Amino acid sequence: MSALDRRAVLTGLGAGTAALATGVADARIRPGDLKPLIGPGHKPTETDEIGLWQQMNRVEEEVAGSNLLIKDERLNAYLKGLIGKVGDPAAKDMRIYLARIPEFNAVMFPTGFTVIFSGLLLRMRDEAQLAGVIAHESSHFLLRHQIRQWRDMKRKSNVLTFLAMGAGIAGGATGTYTGDLVQLAQLGTILSLFRYNRQLEAESDALGVKLLAEAGYDPMSMSETWDQLISEVEWSARERRKRPNRGYSIFSTHPAPRERLNDLKLSAQELTVPGRTYDRGRERYQAAIAPIRHMLFDDQVKLNDPGASQYIVQTLAKDGWSGTLQFYQGEIHRLRNSPQFQAAAAQSYAAAVAYPDAPADAWRWHGIMLTKQGRREEGRAALQRYLSLAPNAPDAPFVRQMVQS
Amino acid sequence: MNRHLLALGAALSLALSGCAGVGGGGFGSGYSLIRAARPVNVGNGAMTVMAPREWNRADRSFFTDVRWVEDWTLNGPYLDGISFVTALPHDKRLIREEYKADRQVPKFRSDMTAPEIAAMIETLYRIRGSSVDFRTTGLVPRAFLGTPGFQFDFEHLDGDELWRRGRAVGAVVDGRLYMIVLDAARSHYFDAALPDFEAMVGSAQRRR
Numbered sequence: 001m002s003a004l005d006r007r008a009v010l011t012g013l014g015a016g017t018a019a020l021a022t023g024v025a026d027a028r029i030r031p032g033d034l035k036p037l038i039g040p041g042h043k044p045t046e047t048d049e050i051g052l053w054q055q056m057n058r059v060e061e062e063v064a065g066s067n068l069l070i071k072d073e074r075l076n077a078y079l080k081g082l083i084g085k086v087g088d089p090a091a092k093d094m095r096i097y098l099a100r101i102p103e104f105n106a107v108m109f110p111t112g113f114t115v116i117f118s119g120l121l122l123r124m125r126d127e128a129q130l131a132g133v134i135a136h137e138s139s140h141f142l143l144r145h146q147i148r149q150w151r152d153m154k155r156k157s158n159v160l161t162f163l164a165m166g167a168g169i170a171g172g173a174t175g176t177y178t179g180d181l182v183q184l185a186q187l188g189t190i191l192s193l194f195r196y197n198r199q200l201e202a203e204s205d206a207l208g209v210k211l212l213a214e215a216g217y218d219p220m221s222m223s224e225t226w227d228q229l230i231s232e233v234e235w236s237a238r239e240r241r242k243r244p245n246r247g248y249s250i251f252s253t254h255p256a257p258r259e260r261l262n263d264l265k266l267s268a269q270e271l272t273v274p275g276r277t278y279d280r281g282r283e284r285y286q287a288a289i290a291p292i293r294h295m296l297f298d299d300q301v302k303l304n305d306p307g308a309s310q311y312i313v314q315t316l317a318k319d320g321w322s323g324t325l326q327f328y329q330g331e332i333h334r335l336r337n338s339p340q341f342q343a344a345a346a347q348s349y350a351a352a353v354a355y356p357d358a359p360a361d362a363w364r365w366h367g368i369m370l371t372k373q374g375r376r377e378e379g380r381a382a383l384q385r386y387l388s389l390a391p392n393a394p395d396a397p398f399v400r401q402m403v404q405s
Numbered sequence: 406m407n408r409h410l411l412a413l414g415a416a417l418s419l420a421l422s423g424c425a426g427v428g429g430g431g432f433g434s435g436y437s438l439i440r441a442a443r444p445v446n447v448g449n450g451a452m453t454v455m456a457p458r459e460w461n462r463a464d465r466s467f468f469t470d471v472r473w474v475e476d477w478t479l480n481g482p483y484l485d486g487i488s489f490v491t492a493l494p495h496d497k498r499l500i501r502e503e504y505k506a507d508r509q510v511p512k513f514r515s516d517m518t519a520p521e522i523a524a525m526i527e528t529l530y531r532i533r534g535s536s537v538d539f540r541t542t543g544l545v546p547r548a549f550l551g552t553p554g555f556q557f558d559f560e561h562l563d564g565d566e567l568w569r570r571g572r573a574v575g576a577v578v579d580g581r582l583y584m585i586v587l588d589a590a591r592s593h594y595f596d597a598a599l600p601d602f603e604a605m606v607g608s609a610q611r612r613r
Contacts, residue, residue: 066566067562068537100537100538101537180565182535182564236507240505240506302524302527302531302539303508303528303532304510304528305509335528337511337512368520372518394542394544395520395544398519398544398545398555399520402518
């Protein structure tokens with residue numbers, strides 16, 4: 001376990017994906033064929049699992065004490081409630097931690113705690129989607145995937161497989177976690193859509209979608225999420241004129257992510273009861289993340305990954321445009337920082353300030369863009385509006401000078 | 406800039422090359438001594454500053470650094486660093502960027518206003534410094550090199566779970582960016598290096 005240091009894990013990302021491409025059954029796993037392998041209050045009884053749990057308890061202590069966690073009590077209670085709905089039958093044993101890292105990811109640990117990364121919350125359109133991810137992650141726990149994977153890894157001596165698993169399980173599940181949440185976020189289990197053991201992922205998909213449907217959520221919401229993940233990676237790559245490279249271009253002769261998506265859709269259709277109305281919980285979800293929504297957007301958009309950010313904004317806009325979405329659309333264009341996108345940025349800011357929910361920042365950038373276009377008076381008025389909305393903003397002194405000059 | 410950010414991001418970024426890490430020993434990763442109280446040319450030589458005490462200048466690597474930026478440190482790049490940006494031209498970056506990287510630090514443009522330069526710096530820290538939280542604490546007008554410029558104050562929480570604090574003082578002169586940036590651990594190290602930073606800002610002169 002300790003032999004797998006960070007570099008080995010990272011090297012494994014490249015070397016290992018090839019190893020994973022072999023020996024995977026293609027048949028879809030039916031949700032009805034899977035049952036949780038553990039019940040409430042599960043405790044390990046065998047020596048190797050006891051050892052793994054002891055290590056994981058130390059990891060959990062570290063995670064629980066991290067200052068990268070988002071502490072908002074209501075939001076954490078909300079997430080805990082969702083596990084209660086879809087994490088049967090061991091829901092009461094599960095813990096959830098929300099880390100402020102802008103990655104589309106979540107990780108389940110073998111002892112039943114999960115780390116949700118804030119980037120995931122930004123991308124979910126409604127509660128059903130988030131519940132789908134949590135159901136999928138819970139299924140890894142309920143099906144004892146981590147210990148099964150860990151034993152499998154020890155049994156095989158093939159070094160490529162060893163590295164691949166180390167990489168795929170993201171350190172989290174096998175104890176290669178190095179105390180670094182940011183790294184964990186970049187290697188976690190959802191991204192394993194592209195690089196993890198597909199048999200286990202397919203199992204988690206199947207059981208997850210069943211748990212989701214049983215909790216009364218639209219079972220299709222889970223495949224929507226996977227679709228968003230794949231599309232976002234593709235948009236991001238297209239922007240930089242390259243092939244999607246998050247570990248799955250190696251599969252180009254074997255389109256695993258899309259196949260899995262199709263399997264998941266079939267399973268969801270199987271579970272959909274005709275005529276029944278399913279809960280999406282959009283309003284509940286929006287209310288729960290409202291206190292941190294701007295922060296989530298800032299954290300993503302300021303990474304200047306315009307393809308990905310653009311995809312996120314467009315996806316969320318399917319539920320309706322708002323001042324916030326228009327504003328961040330402008331931010332994406334502005335950070336692209338090329339002449340052809342400056343005009344697009346200016347337009348987005350202008351559109352944003354027409355909405356009642358436009359953030360104060362939209363007025364500042366609207367004003368700066370107008371000024372740069374030579375429309376000084378209009379620009380000044382917009383900057384003044386910014387100052388009246390945010391008189392104590394940290395940059396107000398500079399903006400005041402811009403207004404006066 | 407590069408040295409310090411690499412230190413912040415060292416444990417985190419997948420794309421980092423092995424030799425670009427922290428500390429001495431590796432190829433192109435040494436330091437040289439800066440003497441106190443005498444003018445020193447920094448960056449590409451377009452600016453001189455005077456340090457009130459001895460600092461360590463990080464050697465630049467052809468492969469990872471840009472020639473308009475130079476880094477100094479007192480206690481090593483995890484704890485503190487001052488970066489000098491000298492006459493950065495239009496369409497160039499503060500840092501060498503992989504042309505196909507998903508996340509890219511924006512290029513400097515000669516018509517950038519101070520809020521845009523501040524946003525460019527924020528993006529730099531978020532991408533290269535692995536900052537998960539970045540807060541602007543101030544953006545005020547301030548003369549630099551005898552020109553109207555800005556002072557940008559900020560704080561950031563990085564992937565190594567340490568809060569750091571920074572101050573950038575800069576101005577755009579003849580379409581080129583001149584700037585000095587202090588960035589250091591928020592507890593102790595920022596305050597300890599601030600007087601030196603202010604002395605350097607005060608002593609900075611453009612060389613023609």
